[in-house]
Amino acid sequence: MILLRSRSLVREKCVEGALFLSALLSIFTTLGIISILIFETYEFFKKVSIFDFLTDRQWTPMFVDKHFGILSLFAGTFLTTLIAMVVAIPIGLICAVFLSEYASNRMRTYVKPILEILAAVPTVVYGYFALLFVTPLLQKLIPDLAGFNALSPGIVMGIMIIPIISSLSEDAMHAVPMSLREGAYALGATRLQVALRVVLPAALSGITASLILGISRAIGETMIVAVAAGQQPRLTLNPLVPIETVTAYIVQVSLGDTPAGTIEYQTIFATGMSLFGVTFLLNILSYKLKKKFREAYE
Amino acid sequence: MSDEFQIKNLNAFYGSKQALKNINLDISEKTITALIGPSGCGKSTFIRCLNRMNDLVKSFHLEGDILYQGTDLYSGKWDVIDIRDKIGMVFQKPNPFPKSIRENITFGLKIRGMKDRNILEHITEQSLKKAAIWDEVKDRLNDHALSLSGGQQQRLCIARTLAVQPQVILFDEPCSALDPISTAKIEELMLEIKKDFTIIIVTHNMQQAARVSDQSGFFLLGELIEMGKTQDIFTNPHDKRTEDYITGRFG
Numbered sequence: 001m002i003l004l005r006s007r008s009l010v011r012e013k014c015v016e017g018a019l020f021l022s023a024l025l026s027i028f029t030t031l032g033i034i035s036i037l038i039f040e041t042y043e044f045f046k047k048v049s050i051f052d053f054l055t056d057r058q059w060t061p062m063f064v065d066k067h068f069g070i071l072s073l074f075a076g077t078f079l080t081t082l083i084a085m086v087v088a089i090p091i092g093l094i095c096a097v098f099l100s101e102y103a104s105n106r107m108r109t110y111v112k113p114i115l116e117i118l119a120a121v122p123t124v125v126y127g128y129f130a131l132l133f134v135t136p137l138l139q140k141l142i143p144d145l146a147g148f149n150a151l152s153p154g155i156v157m158g159i160m161i162i163p164i165i166s167s168l169s170e171d172a173m174h175a176v177p178m179s180l181r182e183g184a185y186a187l188g189a190t191r192l193q194v195a196l197r198v199v200l201p202a203a204l205s206g207i208t209a210s211l212i213l214g215i216s217r218a219i220g221e222t223m224i225v226a227v228a229a230g231q232q233p234r235l236t237l238n239p240l241v242p243i244e245t246v247t248a249y250i251v252q253v254s255l256g257d258t259p260a261g262t263i264e265y266q267t268i269f270a271t272g273m274s275l276f277g278v279t280f281l282l283n284i285l286s287y288k289l290k291k292k293f294r295e296a297y298e
Numbered sequence: 299m300s301d302e303f304q305i306k307n308l309n310a311f312y313g314s315k316q317a318l319k320n321i322n323l324d325i326s327e328k329t330i331t332a333l334i335g336p337s338g339c340g341k342s343t344f345i346r347c348l349n350r351m352n353d354l355v356k357s358f359h360l361e362g363d364i365l366y367q368g369t370d371l372y373s374g375k376w377d378v379i380d381i382r383d384k385i386g387m388v389f390q391k392p393n394p395f396p397k398s399i400r401e402n403i404t405f406g407l408k409i410r411g412m413k414d415r416n417i418l419e420h421i422t423e424q425s426l427k428k429a430a431i432w433d434e435v436k437d438r439l440n441d442h443a444l445s446l447s448g449g450q451q452q453r454l455c456i457a458r459t460l461a462v463q464p465q466v467i468l469f470d471e472p473c474s475a476l477d478p479i480s481t482a483k484i485e486e487l488m489l490e491i492k493k494d495f496t497i498i499i500v501t502h503n504m505q506q507a508a509r510v511s512d513q514s515g516f517f518l519l520g521e522l523i524e525m526g527k528t529q530d531i532f533t534n535p536h537d538k539r540t541e542d543y544i545t546g547r548f549g
Contacts, residue, residue: 179393186387187406188379202396
């Protein structure tokens, strides 16, 4: 018996060790990514001043006359993200209100997973959907629209983000205690008033968290914009012309044969670091808001 | 005194489970009626029929008549919103909205389209005064309602109900989550507002029923066993089961 127990103890220890190692592995991977980002970014800023990086209006690392103005890339990212959110926020919230306050339980159990399938479509499929279907369609309405533009991938990205917003917002609204709804109904509120004036504000921090997650997803989205938005960094808010986002630029350079150690190579990391900084801040914000939301109702 | 409610042959069901069996009862205006009985006896179901709160439960349906001021609440002649205009409700657990104290009071008025600031201000003050909480909150009307204590939150919920000026107020075990001092305050408040409102209170607390009510009804397993003047019910019950319950032999 004693022998058996000691053997099982050894096995327990082994399992624990293996689990600990796998946890450590993912942490080290993250640390590795961050340290390489920081190192290469540091190398980049030895050659290019941060001031130029943040204020120059052109991004032309591949040209003879090199400019490193990250603003042109972020303008593209900002524009596509903005268009995506204009599509995703209203539709996502309407879906969430409907699912949480109007749909029957049966309907919710069917519709919610179906909506979430939207998030499971590979983004490259969305990219070609934007390029080969949505852009030609939009060109019939807007003759000036270029073949590559911010509008079409922005709209498609918005559709992709709808389930992120609707699903998380619905969770937040569903978590609002029934007693609050009853209190409002007892005061003579209609269903719409209960949904908009009681449930929506009560779930606001959860909803905001979902919006920020959606924004952060749009900023980081790569394939759709790389396929359908073009590869011309341009400091513009015109949605009809080709632009380039931060992510699409990284794809473009990574696909070419840029020698390691050159300035072109280092731009990947400088832009990647900027992107990481922005989405990291957004994720922290969303996490904080979610935590605040939990404190209020549990 | 005229009858505010006349309930005739009321049967209520959740799906196929019968929750109320053949209830007959009249309630006069400007009185306090207490409904007592053990948990699960149907008294909450009953009170929730009176402002059609049970409409929110999909499997619920009822048979029989509930006449309010002579008209059947479920007949289609009443709009459910109008019913809740006239018949307010205070719940078991305080459920203030996660908004400011002021917004909690003005909510009911604003959803009816009231925008006049002076009127809103006036009604806020009057309602909070009537609910005996004005002195405690008058300097912090913009504070969050959840910063109040449980007893204060419940009085805020009463004030919120008073603000829309109903004729009837239903209390569904309003003190079950409160300490004795808050409970005493709310009982005092009920006796105070009785001159303006018809009050129906569901309670587990028999002393509370005895202290505040004019008439009492004893529910058991979905039936109304006995209904009468509170004094009679507590000193001289007709039914053996009522006597057993109020003397603490079961429940």
